[in-house]
Amino acid sequence: LLRRALDDAGFEKVRVLAVNSQGRNSVRLRLSPRVIFRSARAMVYGDLLMRLLLRTRPYELRPGDALERYNRWSAAYRQTIGGNRGSSFARFVRDTVNDFNSIPLSGIEKPRIGIVGEILVKYHSGANEHLIDFIEAGGGEAVLTDITSFLLYCLFDPVYRYRSLSGSFCSSVAGRAAIAAVEIMRNPVRSALKETRFGPVHDIYSMAEKASSVVSCANQAGEGWLLTAEMISLIESGIKKIICVQPFACLPNHITGKGVIKELRRRYSGASVLPLDYDPGTSSVNQMNRIKLLMS
Secondary structure, eight states: OHHHHHHHTTOOOOSOOOOOSSOOOSSOOOOOHHHHHHHHHHHHHHHHHHHHHHHHGGGBSSTTHHHHHHHHHHHHHHHHTTTOOTHHHHHHHHHHHHHHHTSOBOOOOOOEEEEEEOHHHHHOTTTTTSHHHHHHHTTOEEEEOOTHHHHHHHHHHHHHHHHHSSOOHHHHHHHHHHHHHHHHHHHHHHHHHTTSTTOOOOOHHHHHHHHTTTSOTTOOSTTHHHHHHHHHHHHHTTOOEEEEEEETTOHHHHHHTGGGHHHHHHHSTTOEEEEEEEOTTSOHHHHHHHHHHHHO
16 A cells, blocks of 8 residues: 555655654655655555454455455555545445455354564564464464554654653654544544444553553653553453564563563463564474464
C-alpha cells in the first residue's frame, strides 16, 4: 500500500526510505502532505486487514476463505486509495469488517499467542522465521498489535519529553497534533470493530498510562515503553501467552522487554512471556520447542 502511494506521487524507484527525526539522511526527501496522508491511511487499513485475517484464518471452515477476502479487499483499497475520504472510507472499512465477519467459523477454542518485540522481527516473516505460520500450523492463533501503535508511540515521545524532561514545547504541540490526525483516521476502524470478535483499537495515551505503572515513559530507545504497554494490553484482553521477539543483543528490548517479565507475572496471574532472540547462530529447533511448550 505504501508502494502504491509512492507510485501515485511519481516516485518510480525507491531503494531505501529511512524515516527518522534526527536529520541524518545524506539526501533529504520531502514528502508532500498528500503522500503522507495516503501512507498513514494505508498503514491504518493494513493494520485492519492484518487483524481480520489473523483472527479469522485459524477458525475458517473452508480453508482459504480469509486469505481470499484479504487479497480482494487489499486490491480494492489499492485501486481507491486516492479517492477514499470521509464517509466513503468509513463505509469501505465497515464493509471490510462485515465481509470477514460473514465467514463461517468452526467455533473451536485455540490458544491465542500474542507477539510483541522489535518492529522488524515482529512483522517480517523472514526475520522471525515465519512465526505466525508456525503458530497456526501448531493449532494456535497469532495476535499482532497494530503497527500504527509504533507510529503513535514515536509521536507521543516528544509530548512526554516536554512534560517530564527537557523537551521543546513546539515538538510537543506537533506530536499531539499528529496523534490527533492519526486517531481521526482510525475512528472508522474503531467504530467498525466495536463489539466484534476482532478486539478494540487501543488509544496511545491510555497505553502510556498503563506502561507508566511498570516502567517510565522516558524509556524511548527502540520500542521502549511501548513493549510493556502492548504486553499489558494483550494480557488484560485475555491473551496471557506472549512471545517477545528481538534480534540477538538488542539492548532496548532486553531492558524493557525481558526486564518487565517478572513484574508482569507478579501482577497478572497465569501470564507467561517467552523472550526469543533471533540470530543466525540460534538453534531453530530450540526456538520451535520453546514455542510449542508455551502453546501447550
